[in-house]
Ligand SMILES: [Zn+2]
């Protein structure tokens with residue numbers, strides 16, 4: 001089959017590789033019909049995430065048709081069309097039973113490697129995201145093996161198009177969880193979203209679905225701010241005006257009630273803490289991550305929430321903790337528990353509350369992946385989200 005592979009730092013290729021096979025009786029094989037490039041894939045491309053090996057298959061946002069299931073798979077059946085969460089969860093361990101799917105104790109066989117970097121604990125396995133996160137082959141390919149097939153894959157109804165449901169794999173639940181973590185009081189609260197990348201876009205629209213009186217999106221790229229505005233958000237370009245003054249002016253001096261830090265969300269929690277500095281430096285090319293967090297804390301209204309879906313693994317310096325303490329802010333963060341959101345967000349899509357395909361700017365063949373990784377990384381051609389068809 002064809003797949004997008006890591007060929008060394010800075011090098012992405014499309015190669016012919018062996019088809020995957022069932023390895024465990026709880027596995028399923030999926031024929032991938034649509035797959036997306038995520039901002040966090042860029043960190044793999046650039047070589048800032050360790051433990052990648054030449055030939056590793058990339059991609060954690062994918063969906064397709066079930067073509068084979070192991071003998072212990074009870075619910076999933078051949079022929080079903082499914083979306084698959086980017087994080088892998090066993091469904092049986094203590095975190096999984098509590099709905100903390102991204103913290104699964106059993107899905108990352110290389111957890112000791114991750115623990116060594118994080119200090120104490122690590123999350124579960126991830127598709128296509130280095131050996132540190134389990135060494136699972138990714139889904140930017142024609143076929144993919146899916147472990148714990150009765151836990152992750154979610155059957156999608158006929159009649160909805162791939163591009164309407166593909167982002168249930170990651171960026172829609174990630175943005176939604178960030179908004180949900182704000183505890184929005186409907187009709188009253190103003191929510192500010194720092195960063196208008198794919199996750200920031202979904203965080204903004206999710207905040208509106210959850211009843212925010214107003215959503216203000218902050219970025220510097222006009223095409224990203226325009227996309228947010230089309231979704232009903234107010235916008236603030238931090239290159240054109242002072243962020244703190246601008247947010248005060250828009251909220252009668254109170255500041256936004258809740259603030260979502262979706263900057264560099266491209267890195268959304270996949271990056272180990274030891275690499276935070278590298279990621280930070282990279283993010284600084286567009287939007288300094290720590291500056292955004294400081295702005296978030298400084299701008300947030302008293303008693304508000306700072307919601308951080310983004311990567312914060314290591315040590316953060318010069319956080320204005322005095323301001324956070326004085327205002328009694330609540331901090332919420334962490335990797336997305338994607339599995340929780342599949343059913344409720346599918347219902348939102350079916351009800352017409354949102355059509356997630358709004359975020360797509362580029363559609364291409366799998367063979368075009370190497371070029372589009374570059375386009376996306378360099379933010380050329382107004383690129384916000386790329387979807388690939390492995391069979392075109
Ligand atoms: Zn992703």
Ligand SMILES: [Zn+2]
Nearest residue numbers: 090093096104
């Ligand atoms: Zn588990």
